[in-house]
Amino acid sequence: MKYDYLIVGAGLYGATFAEQAKKERKKVLIIDKRNHIAGNVYTEVIEGINVHRYGAHIFHTDYKDIWEYVNSFVEFNRYTNSPIARIGDEIYNMPFNMNTFSKIWDDVFTPEDALRHISEEKKEIDHEPNNLEEQAISLVGRTIYEKLIKGYTEKQWNRDCKDLPAFIIKRLPVRLIYDNNYFNDKYQGIPIGGYTKLVENMIAGVEIKLNANFFDDTKYYKSIAKKIVYTGPIDEYFQYSLGALEWRSLRFETKIIDKENYQGNAVVNYTGHEVDYTRVIEHKHFENKQSNKTVITYEYPTNYKKGMEKYYTINDDKNNQLAAAYRKLALQEKNVIFGGRLAEYKYYDMDDVIKSALESYKIHKM
Numbered sequence: 001m002k003y004d005y006l007i008v009g010a011g012l013y014g015a016t017f018a019e020q021a022k023k024e025r026k027k028v029l030i031i032d033k034r035n036h037i038a039g040n041v042y043t044e045v046i047e048g049i050n051v052h053r054y055g056a057h058i059f060h061t062d063y064k065d066i067w068e069y070v071n072s073f074v075e076f077n078r079y080t081n082s083p084i085a086r087i088g089d090e091i092y093n094m095p096f097n098m099n100t101f102s103k104i105w106d107d108v109f110t111p112e113d114a115l116r117h118i119s120e121e122k123k124e125i126d127h128e129p130n131n132l133e134e135q136a137i138s139l140v141g142r143t144i145y146e147k148l149i150k151g152y153t154e155k156q157w158n159r160d161c162k163d164l165p166a167f168i169i170k171r172l173p174v175r176l177i178y179d180n181n182y183f184n185d186k187y188q189g190i191p192i193g194g195y196t197k198l199v200e201n202m203i204a205g206v207e208i209k210l211n212a213n214f215f216d217d218t219k220y221y222k223s224i225a226k227k228i229v230y231t232g233p234i235d236e237y238f239q240y241s242l243g244a245l246e247w248r249s250l251r252f253e254t255k256i257i258d259k260e261n262y263q264g265n266a267v268v269n270y271t272g273h274e275v276d277y278t279r280v281i282e283h284k285h286f287e288n289k290q291s292n293k294t295v296i297t298y299e300y301p302t303n304y305k306k307g308m309e310k311y312y313t314i315n316d317d318k319n320n321q322l323a324a325a326y327r328k329l330a331l332q333e334k335n336v337i338f339g340g341r342l343a344e345y346k347y348y349d350m351d352d353v354i355k356s357a358l359e360s361y362k363i364h365k366m
């Protein structure tokens with residue numbers, strides 16, 4: 001066989017696995033059906049600005065080793081994710097913190113004031129929550145729910161919150177401090193020069209074929225490598241033999257604006273139904289880019305249709321049971337390693353994708 005590893009997919013999981021194999025002088029081929037590397041973290045340069053084509057990606061982790069690992073390929077900046085929520089003509093800080101509460105209620109000056117309001121409103125739900133709406137109210141009260149959760153969530157899932165399961169919102173962080181940092185992780189930032197540069201450096205020296213679909217000639221691809229690392233949809237690998245797993249997708253509308261600063265923040269969430277999109281991303285703010293123009297992207301959640309990108313798993317009982325059945329089939333596939341968001345039908349943060357790939361290589365390496 002020509003290769004030790006054929007890696008299907010040039011995203012973070014595949015790139016990490018390939019980098020580890022390359023380091024041990026293994027012969028590796030990466031193929032990807034897209035015309036670019038880096039999967040959904042791909043960034044392209046528009047007007048001198050690194051644009052996140054598939055939605056905003058902010059790297060954050062508590063793993064020191066993973067932080068050092070990614071920084072060994074490209075330097076990360078000190079970007080702190082502090083999104084803004086907008087409903088109508090009102091602006092609030094996210095995540096929920098004292099800045100949020102003091103604007104929602106004009107008599108909130110101390111943590112005790114905020115807790116008084118939230119605790120009183122939480123009493124509305126005096127039973128085990130039966131749906132997402134009741135779950136959210138039981139955690140933060142109706143005012144915050146209606147302003148900052150309800151509309152955004154219904155647009156995200158295209159369903160009324162009363163028809164969504166409670167487990168989707170297991171917890172909602174309430175910070176009784178004036179801190180707009182969205183993540184609690186110790187390390188956070190954006191790769192200087194974009195995520196494409198990160199992946200390029202990870203897989204430098206590895207053979208890559210783009211516009212190459214594994215399923216166009218599966219027999220051939222299986223014949224050229226001792227092991228396959230598969231990062232595509234697990235149900236597609238098995239030709240949907242047990243049925244198709246369900247996903248939510250996204251549609252993006254990107255515009256070049258002839259001004260220096262459009263919204264003053266990298267991410268603004270739109271939590272009301274007055275607009276169809278859930279957020280607007282202004283890409284230059286991720287890297288504090290100084291330029292006369294700016295690039296913004298409107299993000300529209302949408303039902304998945306064949307040919308679209310798969311973004312969010314739908315983790316209800318039906319899909320979880322189907323995914324578990326496909327995972328059992330995967331265990332029977334000799335010399336095929338299934339890894340990543342699509343192949344495991346699992347939501348992953350970027351650091352966990354990389355950590356999983358590193359651990360997988362140690363387990364399966366030849």
